[in-house]
Amino acid sequence: MSTTKITLIHKNSSTTVGNIPWITHRLLNNFNIEPFDPAATYHPSTHVMVIDRYDDRDSGWHVPFEQNGFKLIVEYFWDSHKALQTTTQDRVLKICAREWIWINHYLMHQYYEYGYTGRPQTSNPDKFFLLLMNLTRINRDQLIAKVNPYLDDSLYSYRGRGIEIAGDYIHHDYDSHPNFVNQHFSNPQWYNDTNFSLVSESLATGIWCQDLYVSEKTFKPISLGHPFVIFGSTGTLDYLHRVGFKTFDHIIDESYDLVADPIMRLDKIVKVVDNLYQEFKQGRRLFSDTESQDRIRHNSNRFHNQAVVDDLWQTQVVDVIQEFVNV
Numbered sequence: 085m086s087t088t089k090i091t092l093i094h095k096n097s098s099t100t101v102g103n104i105p106w107i108t109h110r111l112l113n114n115f116n117i118e119p120f121d122p123a124a125t126y127h128p129s130t131h132v133m134v135i136d137r138y139d140d141r142d143s144g145w146h147v148p149f150e151q152n153g154f155k156l157i158v159e160y161f162w163d164s165h166k167a168l169q170t171t172t173q174d175r176v177l178k179i180c181a182r183e184w185i186w187i188n189h190y191l192m193h194q195y196y197e198y199g200y201t202g203r204p205q206t207s208n209p210d211k212f213f214l215l216l217m218n219l220t221r222i223n224r225d226q227l228i229a230k231v232n233p234y235l236d237d238s239l240y241s242y243r244g245r246g247i248e249i250a251g252d253y254i255h256h257d258y259d260s261h262p263n264f265v266n267q268h269f270s271n272p273q274w275y276n277d278t279n280f281s282l283v284s285e286s287l288a289t290g291i292w293c294q295d296l297y298v299s300e301k302t303f304k305p306i307s308l309g310h311p312f313v314i315f316g317s318t319g320t321l322d323y324l325h326r327v328g329f330k331t332f333d334h335i336i337d338e339s340y341d342l343v344a345d346p347i348m349r350l351d352k353i354v355k356v357v358d359n360l361y362q363e364f365k366q367g368r369r370l371f372s373d374t375e376s377q378d379r380i381r382h383n384s385n386r387f388h389n390q391a392v393v394d395d396l397w398q399t400q401v402v403d404v405i406q407e408f409v410n411v
Contacts (some may be wrong), residue, residue, distance in 0.1 A: 090409045091116035092157070093126065097176050100161050101134045106148075106195035107188070114402050115409075120145060128154045132409050134404065135159070137178075155409060161188070162354055166296040166323060177408040181400035183327060190393045194365040202221070212309070212364050213357070214278040216270070216301070220244030222282050223346065230354045231282065234361050239278050248276065270304050279370035281305035283359065285316030290384040296323055309384040311371040315353050316342045318344050328386050330379040332371065336360070 092115050094102035101108060101117060108117055120133075125147060126149065133146045134157045149235040150156050153175070153210075155227045160168060160180040168180040181187065192198075212234055217224045221244075228315070241249045251271045275281070286299050302324070305312040311332055312321050320329045331338055336359070340352035360370055386392065 086107070088130055089114075089116055091118055091131050092134050093118055093120050093131050095120050098136045098138070099134050104188075106191040108399065109195070112192065114406065126154070128152070132157060137163070143226055146249050147257070151369075157405065157408070166298065168295075172408055177405070179404055181396075181404075183396045183400060185298060185300055186303055186327070187386070187393055187396050187400070189300045190387065191306065191397075193307065193388075199220045208367075210281050210368055211239045211278040212361060213240075213280055213282040213313075214238070214274050214305075215240035215273075215282045215284065216249075217242040217284050218244060219286075221286070222346050223315065223350075224308065226283075227284050228349075228351060229241070230350060231357060234357065235327060237361075237364070238282075239274055264274050270308060272308060274324050275305070275308045275310045278310075279364060280311040280313065280360070283314040284313055285314060285315065285320065296320065300325060303387065307387045311376060313353060314341075315350060318342060318349065323351060328392075332379065334375050335371070 092111070094117065096102040096119050101111060111117060122145075128149075132155045132383060133149050135146050136159050146154075146156060155175045155177070158176060158178045160178055161184045165182065170180050172176045187357055213229070213231075215228075216240060217228070217240075220242075224242065224244075228240075228245075230237075239251070240248050241247060249271075251273065281304065283301050285301055285306065286297065296319050297318065298320055302312075302314060302316065302320065304310075306324075306329060313336070319341060321333075321338055324331060336356050338353070338356075340349050340356065340408060343349035343352055362372060371377075
């Protein structure tokens, strides 16, 4: 097995390896990383080409290298479908880190020093739920229509429909688009002012949601110490259990998580929300019981556990790449 430190060659505009600073920083512990230079000379024993899975729509800069015996890494990091598997075939590694969203969300927190270790505790949050939505999607239109009776008492955004919350965060350094919103950012005060998060995942309906899909939207309340109800793929809560997080089945009906039909799943979620709303209107602080508070702390502590995330990073990213490039 080779002990040479392999150099990963990428195009800055398209890959996580070259375009996400907190990922590049971590990878540099194990690999050299360089942007592609058409005038440079590369060797298949020391250089591996890295592309995003959409790069076949680009200039095809990597194709001549593949044809000349170079290894190729194809990033599937951002495909958060849990059914995807890392595969290696014909000198091509398709890497799909299962807990990538958790890993990336945590590393981004560290990079920007957000310092999320749980929300401030208030004795009586004055808003019902927190609902954060960006791009326009059918499932979000369906959700906001269903929860319309509760919106006046809640804190919510739907940027695709022109609804924003004061204090949202625009980070100009991460993306050249002047109106880019850092989707991983959340204002901790929003969580302090609300009783729980109503999460609208990216995919909850249609053919694209037949496989389990979990994005940073699910991890936001976890990282900020907030209870949650999630309108996402079937089995989202089950997935969270499998990776060590706790949900709130001791006080709400979480059977919605196993409902295959998205409309029926949404109807069950709305019943949960309505039951919580009746308690809220009676002046009760939701999820304030001892067991709920223990689960909230457990989730935040697990998300922010550096040793856990370091192990995920090592086994799901670094070890996989090293095994591939050093064979």
